[in-house]
Amino acid sequence: MASLQSMEQLIAEINKYNYHYYTLDTPLVSDKEYDSMYDQLVQLEQETGIILPESPTQRVGGEILKGFEPHRHLASLWSLDKAQNMEQLRNWHTRAIKLVKDYNSKNPDNLLPELCYAVELKFDGLTLNLTYSNGQLVQAATRGNGVTGEGILAQVKTIKSVPLTIPYTEGTIEVQGEGIMNLSVLSQYNERAAEPLKNARNAAAGALRNLNPKTTAERRLSAFFYNVGYSDAVVFKDHREMMGFLNDNRFKVNPFIAYYDNFDDVTEELAKIVERRPSLDYLIDGAVIKIVDMRTREALGYTDKFPRWAVAYKFEAEETTTVLESVSWEVGRTGKITPVARVEAVELAGVTVQNCTLNNIGDIERKNLKHALGARVFIRRSNEVIPEILGKVTEDHDGEEIIFPTNCPSCGFPLEQKGAHLFCNNRLACKPQLIGRITHFASRDAMDIDTFSVMTAELLYSELGVREPADLYTLAFDDLVKLDRFGEKKANNLLAALEKSKERDLASFLFALGISNTGKATTRMLADHYRDLNLVMAATVDELVVLPDVGGIVAESIVNFFADPLMRDGIDRMLALGIQAKAPETPRVVSTDSFFSGKTVVLTGTLHQLTRDEAAARLEALGAKVTGSVSAKTDLVVAGEKAGSKLAKAQKLGIQVIEDEDEFIRLLEN
Incomplete structure (x- = not known):
């Protein structure tokens, strides 16, 4: 003892x-x-x-891990919209002002305050999402796709600025930050390393995604934290209060954060950050501007991809010159042929660049690159993962000619030019197209077939003759278990994931089909409007063009897709094999005469008969507005098991509370 x-x-x-x-x-x-x-x-x-x-x-790092386990975040990790210049930044600000004015005109008794802004540094490292339960660090994950990341708890525990325990012990929270390697640490590491690291950003990301936590520990990483993305109890009134919470709970918060009431002061602060950038001991690639008030954030909400209350201001792209060595041609899932340039390796914006995008043959001609092989070219790295070639350094034809292919580089099929793009129309026998379609079909936003990857698609293609998505649902255990790197567990997991995917809704199935010129928003709209796969397939161009955000090109793409006998045959096969592709039983049509119509509702605690997302969707379909915080304007709080501070606040304010889940379900159904 x-x-x-x-x-x-x-x-x-x-x-x-x-x-x-x-x-x-x-x-x-x-x-x-x-x-x-x-x-x-x-x-x-x-x-x-x-x-x-x-x-x-x-914190010294334990045994080598066998692999990364997926971790589903408790709340989505959103990307930020980007402003490349001051004009775009002011456009974001103008939109925010308009949204606030619109809200205040409709809610005169609940006016939003004047806008106030927080300006933070935008770190260039690897996003971390830490989960604390009752004060203990229980999980750490990468951002992944924003919904699911990779569990890297063992690696993150080696970062000494990450608290293993925190004073806050009243529930579960998720805290977001950025794992970084200080430039001084990188320099010291390279002085003694057999293989020096190229840059701090890749050094941090590589360490955190290394299966050997001892390697992570050797990199001596640090981390800054800037957001509480989820909490089942604590609520913040503004960004200052949130940052105070992080400070009080021993998180490392960057000291360069400023608050302004005047937007002109924000732009001046950005100029100061640019001046300060070279003196910092870590990489940044811009600044983040956030609206401070949490109620305003809630009112402004989100687009499909970004919060409307924050924007990332990106510094001017860095440019350099290098030699264009070669051009290769890659085939995408739609048959589009994309040129990829290989350049003489050069350091740019903290990374070693060897590959650059050229977009299409029209881009090559427009940028005077047709005779550029072996010549010096300008390249730029801004937001792109692959840098962009801007053009030749000289206007002379002082390089060898880039020969445009006439036949598919994969299958040899004659190519067709459509506008500035080349296409391979051999949809039935062009391997990259088939693998691309199968991989897209299985992706998370489509059929969400767990553990499926492009490597899985390639293996199934070469060994089991999988040529289209329908073939996935004919796979048998005895065939899978014979494959290289497929044991009994992996085979059973894949079959279980395929079986589960049969229940995906109509919108997900339509997106999985990969119809040209359509994305998630379009397929969701089609599913909401028609609510039946047969009706979608029978839609005409005239019917489609009157729907929101559907123009002539999109309408023709949809009609042509379903008019293709091969596509219809594949869909019929999948339906016969158990794919349901049904719209949710509760349509996304807003009711005006339900118990919930016109009410502002807050969900808190754990529900057992349906998920929080399902409950919110059903409430919205019945005319309710679902919000995340309790205020005087809240009409109703639905409190599940272990409801915390939101329930207490509702009771204090005298707001109606439903604590019986059966009663809540009855009201939803009636």
């Missing part, structure tokens, strides 16, 4: 010193004193065989 108490005392002391050293940058003891206490703790752990969860000895 005495040893355990000594361990607890040492852990508390060491964690306090770590917090002051790595988070506050204000050391309290010498390295010698720190090392002495750390050695005492290690000795006690060896003697007792006990290692407490919050022990700093867990």
Whole structure:
């Protein structure tokens, strides 16, 4: 018992010193004193065989992991809309003002305050999403696609500025931040490394996505935190309060955050950040401007991709010159042929560039690149993962000619030019197209076939003759288990995922089909409007063009797709094999005469008969407005199991509360 108490005392002391050293940058003891206490703790752990969860000895990295497990975030991690210049930034600001004015005109008794802005640095590292339950760090994940990421808890525990425990113990929260490698740390690492690292951004991302946590620990990463993305209890009135919460709970918050009431002051702050950028000990690629008030954020809401209350201001793209060495041609799932340029390796914006995009043959001609092989070209890296070639350095034809292909580089089929693009129309026998369609069909926003990847598609194509999505539903266990890297568990997992995918709704199925010129928003609209696959397939161009956001090209793409006998045959096969492709039983049609019509409703706690998202969708279909915070304007709170502060606030304000889930379901159904 005495040893355990000594361990607890040492852990508390060491964690306090770590917090002051790595988070506050204000050391309290010498390295010698720190090392002495750390050695005492290690000795006690060896003697007792006990290692407490919050022990700093867990930060050195454990055994090599077998792989990354997917982690579904409790709340979505949104991307940010980007402003490339001051005009775009002011356009974002103008839209925000308009949205606030529109809201206030409709809600005169609940006016939003004047806009106030927070300006933060935009770190260039790897996004982290940390989950704390009752004060303990229980999970850490990458951003992934914003809904599901990769669990990297063992790796993140090696970052000494990440608290393993926090004072807040009243529920579960998700905290977002950025894992980074300081430039000074990178320099020190490279002085002793056999293989020097190219840049801090890739060094941080590579360390955090390394299956050996010891490698992560060796990189001596740091992290800054800037958002509480989910909480089942704590509520913030504004961004200042949220940042105060992070500070109080020992998270490392970047000191360069400023608040302004005047938007002109925001633009001046951006200029200061640009001047400060070279002196920082970490990479940034811009700044983030956020509206401070949380109620205003809620009112402005989100587009399909971005929050309307925040924007990323990107610094001017960095440019350089290099030599264009070669051009290869890649085939996409729609048959489009895309040129990819290989250039002489060059450092640009913190990364080594070797491949650049050329978009299409029209782009090559427009940029005077037709005779550019072996010549020097301008390249730029801004937001693109692959940098862009801007044009030749000289106007002379001083390079070799880029030969445009006349036949598909994969299957040899004659190519057709449509506008500025080349297309391979061999949809039935062109391998990259088939693999691309199958991979798209299985993707998360489509049929969401878990664990499926492009490598899986290639293996099924080459070994089992899978040529179209319908073939996936004919796969058998005996065939799968014989495949390379397929054991019984993986085979069963894939078959279970395929079976589960049969229940995906009509909108997901339509998106999975990969109809040209249509995205998720269009397929969702089609599903909501027609609510029946047969009706969608029978729609005419004249019927479609009157629907929201459907022009002539999109309408013709939809009609032509379903008029194709091969596509119809594949759909018929999938329906015969059990694909349901049905619209939800409750249509997305807003009711005006239900119990919930016109009411502002807050959901809190855990529901057991349906998920929070399902409950929100059904409430909205019945005319309710679902919000995330309780206020005087809230009409109703639905409180499930373990409801916390939102329920308490509703009771304090005298707001109607439904705590009986059966009663809530009855009201939904009636």
